[in-house]
Amino acid sequence: MNDMTPDREERSANLKGMGCSRKRVEDARFTQGKGNYVDDIKLPGMLHGDFVRSPYAHAKVVSVNKEAALALPGVVAVLTAEDLAPLNLHWMPTLAGDKQMVLADGKVLFQGQEVAFVVASDRYIAADAVELVEVEYEELPVITDPFESLKSDVVLRPDLDGQTEGAHGPRKHHNHIFTWEQGDEAGTNQVLDNAEVVAEETMYYHRTHPCPLETCGSVASMDKVNGKLTLWGTFQAPHVVRTVASLLSGIEEHNIRVVSPDIGGGFGNKVGVYPGYVCSIVASIVTGVPVKWVEDRMENLMSTAFARDYHMTGKISATKEGKITGLHCHVTADHGGFDACADPTKFPAGFMNICTGSYDIPVAYLAVDGVYTNKAPGGVSYRCSFRVTEAVYFIERMIEVLAIELDMDAAELRRINFIKKEQFPYTAALGWEYDSGDYHTAWDKALKTVDYDGLRKEQAERVEAFKRGETRKLMGIGLTFFTEIVGAGPVKNCDILGMGMFDSCEIRIHPTGSAIARLGTISQGQGHATTFAQILASEIGISADSITIEEGDTDTAPYGLGTYGSRSTPVAGAATAMAGRKIRAKAQMIAAYLLEVHDDDVEFDIDRFVVKGAPEKFKTMKEIAYAAYNQAIPGIEPGLEAVSYYDPPNMTYPFGAYVCVMDIDVDTGVPEIRRFYALDDCGTRINPMIIEGQIHGGLTEALAVALGQEIAYDDIGNVKTGTLMDFFLPTAWEVPNYETDYTVTPSPHHPIGAKGVGESPHVGGVPCFSNAVQDAFRAFGLRHTNMPHDHWRIWQTANKLGLHE
Amino acid sequence: MSDKMHIKLTVNGEPKEFLAEPRELLIYALREKLDITGPHVGCDTSHCGACTVTLNGKSVKSCTMFVAQANGAEITTIEGIGAPDALHVLQESFKEHHGLQCGFCTPGMITRATKLLEENPSPSEEDVRFGMAGNICRCTGYQNIVKSILAAASEINSAKEAAE
């Protein structure tokens, strides 16, 4: 029955279901300039908002004089904290359990902080008015270092003065936010104290920024006649924004419609709620007309959503043979002026506790201290699932350092410590249950493909040639084996502002056999309209080309928690499959009725139900859909619709093996990527073309972070990297071609076995690029040096090792 | 605010006239005065190329040009490159080879690529990477953009050969 006859093959191909490289349905509009992004929205009478921002990183705001600005023709309003206070909107709650000023309430805590919101008839007048708002500041001492902050008498957050309890337990100091501990401290210390070998290292994962090509923005339109607020914006989680907007404004949730139109990349930048969104809403309520706010690039880099900024100290112990026995990790996390990290509520350091990585480590301990400084708030997951990037960087560096300590090959050290295939589901020392994996197979395939032994031989020869003065270029071999934790997540332990992190899909089959499915997620380039239709096509036997996927409009889509942390496929993809199965179950009953047999006597076959043993007797899904709307079937309601809210039983754990080969000019510090091989295992593969595209993109963002991209501050808190001259976004010229490869280890608990892939290449890519740079200098005694590995820092590494003498 | 000027442009073959302050940036004039929203603002400082248009035969970044400066110019944007029922080879090629993801850079990318292929109808991969280096993409890692452009070049060249 299940032989792939030509007829069945053709029917299956026509579905364009899972596993095929279906071309993207989104592309017609994007290639013709007909995308619809927030800044494309133009409403009658719409006003433009613009911010007065603080030039100082820490200052008292003595006064704000808006007279001159208000006198400028075309200026409609200038809002300050004083204006927002009666509405109780001068502060807002953050996703991390802290609160953040919407507009400066007596002081500013970082350069670029929002002080006043100017509303004018066009963007030009708004910009002129910003210049006319006179703000008197009184400078305060600036703290940009979290360690200094914990020692300083300066109270950064007087609003919290005397509060010894934070959102995540006791605060140790007036600039301390939380301590988050996981694992067995005593047990870990005991193992470390008695270990044969211990490697220690301190590393800084620098502050950077997701910097999608489209900045953040919103258009708020308060319809006072009907009492309805519509808010378009760059929201990776539109439904949560609706709930927050309702809680903040007091407008009932049914009277708020939030729409995420096309989004020009997110990468975590568009998860949080920003003062600009709130101000556009308030301004529209105040003025009664639509108000648009779109930040410029400088504002984006200075004020919305940094990522990383983790100071990490690790100790890893092993036997002399290299079997890892314990891991200790401490993080001092610089959260800036407000704790606005975008993590599930119970995880103030995200999933940093995946820092045991892909290795079978018997005992481990992690402690994270969050600290306030005079830097921008944020701490978003930049193309990663809640600090997984930091965790993987940490463990993959610790492995390299341990390999140096043991004088052992780093590939071999990884191999002997991998969690074995038969150990899955595997409970890690810091609590997570890894769903499935086959690390040895992936690793062996990767090393074989790149001819790892040959590379090491070539590298050794290069070192000798360098020593003889025949070359000034060193060769680095970067290795990384990563395990991600994505698809947040089970409602039992993951929520955002109290909302469980399920996701949803609602399907309507139309009478003629086409369909629409709506989801609680929102694509920002991932191609949901293409891939979710493929999942559904395979589940319900209707061609993907006949299925519309819609997301992002809270008036029509079912509630969901949005798209970030690679959660769309693991959670909403599962909801799609589950809703599809409900459709199929009803279709089976209809088919059985139409075929005049018992329900159990028909079975699903690609695009139809057939009578078991009599394949010539069948009803196609198209016929079944028509019957659902046109035929009175005893005991069955008309119509063919289903909805699923999916609470995943566990996260999914994609993994991968990456190898980077790099040549480094010791004299200029310029690295050249010769080869990058990426093997990813994301479980069941829905659309190989899109997977490959995600990997190319994630690797390129990883290259940027590892080799130069940072948000840097000077001593008085000025942002030194505020434009794309200094904030490194590579062009086509600086980026190599990547080789991609895969293995398939389905997730056992996911309805279609898919694990998610969008962030893997970034998570695995950063340590791989970094390891390549650092490996080049291993032969000369380098143990560890911090990213970003830009030209001067690489040069400095070489210089410190005496390679310029 | 300064006095408004009478601006005349030919955009995608159509004459356009409007009043604008000289300081208005060409990108905003196109987007907000003429509702041509294909070109986007990405960086504001002429680094990213999302605002790329063809102006008097040159690839330019319209975020770094005053509308007064452009007065009298002939401009082609992504909207003038193909029609829904007759896409430009590059538009087809970007779709075929997954040369885009979020789509925000795509109008500038394709507009620049049309000019690149005029400058150099048979580019090498290196030529494409160098010739597209004024356009930043955050999603694709460029690999499929390069592939799309090379494939389009080869298709255009084959069509030319066949016609000769």
Next chain:
Amino acid sequence: MIPAAFDYYRPETMDDVIAILQEHGDDARVMAGGHSLIPMMKLRMADVPHLIDLQAIDGLSDITIEGNRITLGAMVTQHDLIAHDGLTAAAPILQETALQIADPQVRYMGTVGGNVANGDPGNDMPGLMQCLDATINLIGPDGARSVAARDYYESAYMTAREDDEVLVSVSFDTPSGGHAYEKQKRKIGDYATAAAAVQIANSGGIVASASIAMTNLSDVPVWSDDAAKALIGTSCDADAVKAAVAAMLGDIDPSEDNRGPVAFKRHVAGVILTRAITRAWSRTTSRA
């Protein structure tokens, strides 16, 4: 990023340009391609109440090669430099330099005049013009005058050009011998961490003449006579190159920025210059 308002002028004669400049003094600025000025205006770091666009002035976009003399109009773009075969044959260092400036779109708008005139230490053309011993031709209320590129730059953004003068062209003799423009930068679109312009003439295996300038390693471009002298009369051997580099390192004065600390910049300046000299010299021998 929105610039402040300004009055816009598009005069058709240079007399009109000068008249507007005289009328408004400091408040007026001329603009060629605008790719230096407009970003500054958008950031509101440059206040220009009266903006004079030079695009309607005839003749400013000409590239003229007459006998041994090359003249580039102020409105000649980097793209024009790259695309001009005659120029590339006569002075290939211009194409080599222009290709390392910014990106294709910016090169379509960015001009020789804009790059040379303003004294931005990050621009590549000033160092190149010093290497070529170019003359910078200005027109002002008192007529035309010329200033040697090597005398033109006083400090960052301060030049020998008066506020009511306009840079109309640069001219220089066809360089002889081998050339190289070597530039290290972080990425496309960046200014140089260090860049070197080198022209060397070879006579029977001996350096007959040399000219060396570097960019973005001081608040002005650095043309080093001592560096050139260290090469002249030598066979451009390793010791001579070392001496030239040492001389140049005595003349530069880099400051720390996001590209790196001073020690790094000084080191890279030496490496880049060594490479530039080596490449320029190899081109002479290959021609000889």
